[in-house]
Amino acid sequence: MEDKHMLMIPGPTPVPEQVLLAMAKHPIGHRSAQFSEIMAEVTAQLKWLFQTQNDVYCLAASGTGAMEAGLINFINAGDKVLVGDNGKFGERWAIVCETYGMDVERVKAPWGEALDPEVFRTKLEADTAKEIKAVVVTHSETSTGVLNDLETISRYVKAHGALMIVDAVTSLGACNVPTDAWGLDVVASGSQKGFMIPPGLGFVSVSDKAWAAYENAKIPRFYFDLKAAKKNLAKNTTPFTPPVNLIFALQAALGMMQREGLENIFSRHQRLTDATRAAVKALGLKTFAPDGNASTAVTAVDPAPIGAEDIRKAMRTNFDIALAGGQDDYKGKIFRIGHLGFVHDRDVITAIAALEATLQGLGHGDFESGAGVKAAAAVFQNA
Structure with a gap:
């Protein structure tokens, strides 16, 4: 469409x-x-x-x-x-x-x-x-x-x-x-x-x-x-x-x-970050940056053994959602989910749901169906 x-x-x-x-x-x-x-x-x-x-x-x-x-x-x-x-x-x-x-x-x-x-x-x-x-x-x-x-x-x-x-x-x-x-x-x-x-x-x-x-x-x-x-x-x-x-x-x-106000802007971005990182982990993937030093703008994900570019291509082709790739030595090894600016809770939920479907389509189903969305939703509900 x-x-x-x-x-x-x-x-x-x-x-x-x-x-x-x-x-x-x-x-x-x-x-x-x-x-x-x-x-x-x-x-x-x-x-x-x-x-x-x-x-x-x-x-x-x-x-x-x-x-x-x-x-x-x-x-x-x-x-x-x-x-x-x-x-x-x-x-x-x-x-x-x-x-x-x-x-x-x-x-x-x-x-x-x-x-x-x-x-x-x-x-x-x-x-x-x-x-x-x-x-x-x-x-x-x-x-x-x-x-x-x-x-x-x-x-x-x-x-x-x-x-x-x-x-x-x-x-x-x-x-x-x-x-x-x-x-x-x-x-x-x-x-x-x-x-x-x-x-x-x-x-x-x-x-x-x-x-x-x-x-x-x-x-x-x-x-x-x-x-x-x-x-x-x-x-x-x-x-x-x-x-x-x-x-x-x-x-x-x-x-x-x-x-919106500065404090609300900052808390929204922190909420989106926490939800994204919780969802990624619930799907059995690894966050690239440590929890204590996580950017509130973007979450980098290490999906090994699944190819990062395979995930990005499927997300783009099947859902028309753009994720960013890795750079230099990490090209093809990580992908990045942006969650800054004009992004809200429903955007993260949508992207995580599409990522779940993508992982299942690529043969990675080592998680309970809906686990990513559930993890993100829990963060939003407790915020």
Whole structure:
């Protein structure tokens, strides 16, 4: 049947009808007073979501673009940078830093495990010469479903004095990311995750401490020069042509989020996570990330001995439900269930029921029929 596609991946995520309708409006001039009013409202909404008094800048870019901007505006070539690397995206930020000539030291953990904050503490405390200029951490590692202990790592970074630069692409809007309370200097995110709108917008918040570092940062930049974004945002505008209709969508989506409230958003995502993980285990499958460090955005599943791609193909073919695959060495070995943004209890129940049928169809029936749905429903009923 047409138009029944169901996204259960960690991005892009489902888009609410009122957000889609907002995008369908006729565009307006991005230098008009009307657009400036919208930018003023959106900026206030973003500061609310980021939990910051700092400005948050909208870029016509993906989350990767937002992170690149968050690196090159505040760090110089040759500067020493610690980068947490326990998945595809931590690895990516190390590569971006190396591309710009930064002196990168990777703080590694195996894929599927969380970064150890004590390793950061040891390295930072040993740096008495203050050579480390920044620490870069992916909060929710999308490739593995691991949530790193950002709060503790940031506390060690703050004590040292380096910049704390954060990939919050799949954590912002899915779990608590109190930018100011945790002392986060640069926080980047993207529109197609917890924000519930299509890809195309990146967001960056910047602290006063980071702006001080900007004055000495010499890496050439033009489109991603955040000083230009800062200057223009003071006038409720942007330095270059923005995707106007995505800004309309952002306004509508953030309005929905404010009506739901931060605590309700976080509790909903935790509920969806707990239900998904309980259901997966009830079906005899293994969750890839440990319970204590599970992302509230995505659950990675190890279905061995069943092929992960066989499951994804059957889910797509028989139920028109999209699950995400593994990446790099884990391609074909794990699959990932997204449960962030515009996702609610019934979406998880639907996906788990389809997964049960898929497993049975592939000859994996070592569970009581309905066990997955029953486990998920129990979480919802007890929440």
